[in-house]
Amino acid sequence: xxxxxxxxxxPRGRRLRxxxxxxxxxxxxxxxxxxxxPTITVAVGAFQADGxxxxxxxxxxxxxxxxxxxxxxxxxxxxxxxxxxxxxxxLLAYLVVVAPPTSIMRRAIxxxxxxxxxxxxxxxxxxxxxxxxxxxxLTNLLADAFGVDATGSGWLYKLPGLILVYTYFQxxxxxxxxxxxLEGLRPQWREAAVNLGASTxxxxxxxxxxxxxxxxxxSALLLFANAFAAYATAAALVSQGAPITPLLIRAALTSEVVxxxxxxxxxxxxxxxxxxxxxxxxxxxxxRRTSRWLR
Amino acid sequence: xNGSALWRALRWLLLLLFAAFFLLPLAALLDFSTKVPGTxxxxxxxxQALAQDPTMTEGITTSLQLALxxxxxxxxxxxxxMIWVRLRVPAASRLVEFLCLLPLTIPPLVIVVGIKxxxxxxxxxxxxxxxxxxxxxxxxxxxxxxxxxxxxxxxLDVRTLAEAARSLGAGWSTVITRVIVPNIWPGILAASFVxxxxxxxEYTVSSLLHYDTLPVVIVLLSKSxxxxxxxxxxxxxxxxxxLLVALSFLDRRRRTSEGK
Numbered sequence: 001x002x003x004x005x006x007x008x009x010x011p012r013g014r015r016l017r018x019x020x021x022x023x024x025x026x027x028x029x030x031x032x033x034x035x036x037x038p039t040i041t042v043a044v045g046a047f048q049a050d051g052x053x054x055x056x057x058x059x060x061x062x063x064x065x066x067x068x069x070x071x072x073x074x075x076x077x078x079x080x081x082x083x084x085x086x087x088x089x090x091l092l093a094y095l096v097v098v099a100p101p102t103s104i105m106r107r108a109i110x111x112x113x114x115x116x117x118x119x120x121x122x123x124x125x126x127x128x129x130x131x132x133x134x135x136x137x138l139t140n141l142l143a144d145a146f147g148v149d150a151t152g153s154g155w156l157y158k159l160p161g162l163i164l165v166y167t168y169f170q171x172x173x174x175x176x177x178x179x180x181x182l183e184g185l186r187p188q189w190r191e192a193a194v195n196l197g198a199s200t201x202x203x204x205x206x207x208x209x210x211x212x213x214x215x216x217x218x219s220a221l222l223l224f225a226n227a228f229a230a231y232a233t234a235a236a237l238v239s240q241g242a243p244i245t246p247l248l249i250r251a252a253l254t255s256e257v258v259x260x261x262x263x264x265x266x267x268x269x270x271x272x273x274x275x276x277x278x279x280x281x282x283x284x285x286x287x288r289r290t291s292r293w294l295r
Numbered sequence: 296x297n298g299s300a301l302w303r304a305l306r307w308l309l310l311l312l313f314a315a316f317f318l319l320p321l322a323a324l325l326d327f328s329t330k331v332p333g334t335x336x337x338x339x340x341x342x343q344a345l346a347q348d349p350t351m352t353e354g355i356t357t358s359l360q361l362a363l364x365x366x367x368x369x370x371x372x373x374x375x376x377m378i379w380v381r382l383r384v385p386a387a388s389r390l391v392e393f394l395c396l397l398p399l400t401i402p403p404l405v406i407v408v409g410i411k412x413x414x415x416x417x418x419x420x421x422x423x424x425x426x427x428x429x430x431x432x433x434x435x436x437x438x439x440x441x442x443x444x445x446x447x448x449x450x451l452d453v454r455t456l457a458e459a460a461r462s463l464g465a466g467w468s469t470v471i472t473r474v475i476v477p478n479i480w481p482g483i484l485a486a487s488f489v490x491x492x493x494x495x496x497e498y499t500v501s502s503l504l505h506y507d508t509l510p511v512v513i514v515l516l517s518k519s520x521x522x523x524x525x526x527x528x529x530x531x532x533x534x535x536x537x538l539l540v541a542l543s544f545l546d547r548r549r550r551t552s553e554g555k
Contacts, residue, residue: 023376027373027376028394031394034413038408038409041410042405092313111543112536114543115535115539118492118496120498122498122514122528123529126513127528127529130326130327130525137327138319138323231402231498232498232502232510246404249408265408266409269405273401273402
């Protein structure tokens with residue numbers, strides 16, 4: 001495609017002199033080639049007929065049963081894992097924040113959370129297969145102790161299993177992004193509330209929760225986007241079939257024709273960008289509101 | 296007080312539950328990797344195979360090389376640009392920040408879908424090698440690296456340092472490499488550590504572009520030799536943990552030295 005010859009956007013601001021801004025050229029060119037061109041390719045490809053020319057066939061195919069079901073499952077998965085992750089992550093963050101900053105416990109928890117939230121999903125999928133898969137540690141323990149078959153009907157490899165495994169990296173991510181907001185909750189505010197005669201309950205309900213709400217909702221949105229965009233965990237866990245959108249994209253990439261559409265991956269990828277972009281925009285907006293109080 | 300004792304007990308109980316939830320799967324990995332399938336015996340064969348199985352060693356080597364290349368690429372591309380923006384073109388700082396954080400909004404999966412044409416050129420120009428993945432990885436690590444380096448630059452009066460060096464006759468390259476870079480070294484190191492951890496665990500791009508990095512090999516082997524792939528999974532996450540723990544100590548040292 002001729003898109004590879006596109007020139008980088010020249011910085012055009014009036015205050016910019018052309019001279020020094022040339023120094024930014026390598027960076028801009030690089031980002032254009034390896035980030036913007038792929039994204040534009042996806043956006044253009046989604047509206048292109050197979051022989052070239054404009055067509056909305058691929059985008060219309062997003063409303064087919066298979067694509068809609070995958071999208072719905074993806075949204076359910078993202079919502080469930082974000083909700084559970086946000087609530088439990090906020091709780092864990094609170095348990096961490098009441099400990100002194102130098103305590104071993106606090107450092108250990110933040111380190112573990114950093115690893116689990118940022119390290120790729122393949123490992124985490126395998127960890128859960130080793131736990132609850134056939135012959136897994138917990139499966140055997142449960143079978144020995146209660147005689148139950150924890151693997152029942154292979155739920156680990158379906159939507160409930162995905163939610164569980166996603167929670168495993170969502171809670172740590174919540175701890176990482178929510179901890180700064182909790183740390184920003186100043187003891188003076190509590191003292192002020194107590195001085196004015198507030199009970200602990202009143203302080204939490206009427207001071208702390210309203211202050212933390214934007215940060216909490218923002219973090220939850222970030223978790224949602226994170227789950228919606230995640231691929232590796234699901235791909236390692238579900239080797240066949242495509243219950244969620246990212247796996248449907250895999251199917252479209254590996255088997256050329258999906259739902260009677262060649263290059264259907266473009267439309268699915270565009271759908272993914274749109275969902276994530278909307279969520280991340282809301283996140284950025286909430287983040288601005290948070291920073292008004294909690295710095 | 297009775298209430299506070301109850302609260303303390305509840306706190307520890309909750310922490311124990313969280314610890315169980317997070318450590319159980321890792322313990323299960325260790326358990327599975329040392330088991331001989333079908334028997335009750337233990338063996339370290341899976342762990343030995345990590346160093347002997349050619350597929351595995353090749354995957355490990357590829358991933359480590361990619362981590363190195365990505366770090367080099369990230370530092371060469373990002374550090375001079377960010378310093379340059381602070382020194383000479385502050386008007387572009389919002390643009391650079393936006394572009395650096397953009398990969399958080401454009402998932403790696405989407406980049407892979409659209410990158411076929413770019414990679415046709417890459418393969419044509421530099422050959423078809425798993426190491427070409429480093430080009431995309433530099434983009435994927437941009438947001439995290441940007442934050443780390445931006446934080447380091449924020450605690451520094453870049454302009455004054457540069458003016459002092461310039462007035463003593465230093466050229467721009469000397470200012471960047473010998474005056475500012477040594478001052479933001481902890482930030483660059485932090486960016487590198489996070490990048491290494493991300494690259495070692497990256498599966499989306501490498502698997503869909505059909506290059507055999509460590510995570511791809513782990514998934515591949517899980518069908519024929521599950522204990523070995525479990526051992527590799529545990530080893531890689533422990534290695535990443537080691538890196539990030541080292542990073543947290545680095546971070547603490549920086550903070551305390553700033554506090555002086």
